[in-house]
Amino acid sequence: MQAIQHLKREHRVISRMLARARHALHPLDVPVLGECVDFFVEMVDRVHARQEEHVLFVELGEWAQDLAHGPIQALQKDHNLARAYLRAAKDALVRGPEHHQRLSDAVRRYTDLMEAHLKKEDELLFELAQIALPPSKDADLIEAMLVSRRETIADEEYQRWLEVAEGGGRAQTLVVRNPSPPRVDVMDARTLGEDQAHQDQDETGYSMRAGGVLFEEDEHRAIWLHDFGRGLSVQANQFLIVDSGEGMVLDPGGPKVYPDVLAETQLHLRGGNLRYIFLSHQDPDIGTSLNAWLMDTEADALTSRLWTRFFPHFGIDKLIADRLKPIPDEGAWVPLGRRELLILPAHYLHSCGNLQVFDPTSRILFSGDLGAAIGIDKSVVRDFDEHRPYLETFHRRYMGSTKALKAWVRMVRGLDVQMIAPQHGAMFKGPEMVGRFLDWCENLECGIDAFEHLFKLPEHP
Ligand SMILES: [Fe+2]
Numbered sequence: 001m002q003a004i005q006h007l008k009r010e011h012r013v014i015s016r017m018l019a020r021a022r023h024a025l026h027p028l029d030v031p032v033l034g035e036c037v038d039f040f041v042e043m044v045d046r047v048h049a050r051q052e053e054h055v056l057f058v059e060l061g062e063w064a065q066d067l068a069h070g071p072i073q074a075l076q077k078d079h080n081l082a083r084a085y086l087r088a089a090k091d092a093l094v095r096g097p098e099h100h101q102r103l104s105d106a107v108r109r110y111t112d113l114m115e116a117h118l119k120k121e122d123e124l125l126f127e128l129a130q131i132a133l134p135p136s137k138d139a140d141l142i143e144a145m146l147v148s149r150r151e152t153i154a155d156e157e158y159q160r161w162l163e164v165a166e167g168g169g170r171a172q173t174l175v176v177r178n179p180s181p182p183r184v185d186v187m188d189a190r191t192l193g194e195d196q197a198h199q200d201q202d203e204t205g206y207s208m209r210a211g212g213v214l215f216e217e218d219e220h221r222a223i224w225l226h227d228f229g230r231g232l233s234v235q236a237n238q239f240l241i242v243d244s245g246e247g248m249v250l251d252p253g254g255p256k257v258y259p260d261v262l263a264e265t266q267l268h269l270r271g272g273n274l275r276y277i278f279l280s281h282q283d284p285d286i287g288t289s290l291n292a293w294l295m296d297t298e299a300d301a302l303t304s305r306l307w308t309r310f311f312p313h314f315g316i317d318k319l320i321a322d323r324l325k326p327i328p329d330e331g332a333w334v335p336l337g338r339r340e341l342l343i344l345p346a347h348y349l350h351s352c353g354n355l356q357v358f359d360p361t362s363r364i365l366f367s368g369d370l371g372a373a374i375g376i377d378k379s380v381v382r383d384f385d386e387h388r389p390y391l392e393t394f395h396r397r398y399m400g401s402t403k404a405l406k407a408w409v410r411m412v413r414g415l416d417v418q419m420i421a422p423q424h425g426a427m428f429k430g431p432e433m434v435g436r437f438l439d440w441c442e443n444l445e446c447g448i449d450a451f452e453h454l455f456k457l458p459e460h461p
């Protein structure tokens, strides 16, 4: 079919640019990588992948649903992950020389992924399409792909990108859509104290709240990942703890953010292994993407013993279900790299099976929903009194019991906590701010104690 031949031709063009990008990694040639990344964004993502997604996947899904459904889902997942690597690469390019390692890692991951991806499409999907699609559809497919392309790129621009891939064109002459404006610098322990207005939107509509390194010392890092949330979803923080090449991702969230959180995790692991996916409780913002994490990594998922039979409702494949490990009510110590992490009980705060992670190396307490504030865009709490109303609204309703909160404070006072990092909103940094938060918790009336009055039958309108 002409339509398939057209996509195959584009694959050959893409392969040339992948080889060029790979070549530009050693030694690092930033201008060439920049040109390649622009090509991947403009041609591969905005033109080629779009043709497949809007035309071929749809048609094939209709004509050969049973056979094509699985492969299309897998290939779509590749497209999403590829986009996440491109976003990371573009971001690193914008940020400059300090982020060249990240640029190199993102491009290497992208080329690895795409080389395998093109092979899968050439050898599997396109062959399937040749068999399953009626030849009478060919002209319609070609036309639909052309329409799809012209929705995103002019014919001359398309031709120029082809010339770039042939080695005869120069990307600098093109009108390339600029990446998002530079975001704030990646935070580290020194800059975390600064106020950061860090909400900006790139052209994909992502809300890019910059995360950063919270702690780094001797092969041990605690990282606040970028915030990739958007739309109606409540803002949520995702964290990664890495020690000696092993990682634990905490509350990685749902399918909307999955490709970006996975890509960021892999980039921060720098070739290391993800060992754990930690799920503090069962809510949708915690681990709706769990099946994908278990499928795409070799990590075990750790959660309260109360939820191991409930998480499978998110669609956990039975072949990987045994990697969902129950943590007992009392909590546990788990090894990570050359060190250990402490999983703490925080039940009824707010879920009945609720866990937190204390990292004794960084002395950061990853507190899940406890300490969360919604509706305020700050990376760190600088003025506790100003922050208190935001805490109050959330904690009075979402935390289950005053008694549980007091018991938690007693337990946590036995740890040397330097920072509290909640799953939503700003961090509490330094012993004084941590102390203010604990004192406040100790005296808060919440949950059933504050809302017992609600338990009466509603009046009939
Ligand atoms: Fe393709």
Ligand SMILES: [Fe+2]
Pocket: 281, 283, 350, 369
């Ligand atoms: Fe929650």
Ligand SMILES: [Fe+2]
Pocket: 283, 285, 368, 369, 423, 424
């Ligand atoms: Fe939450």
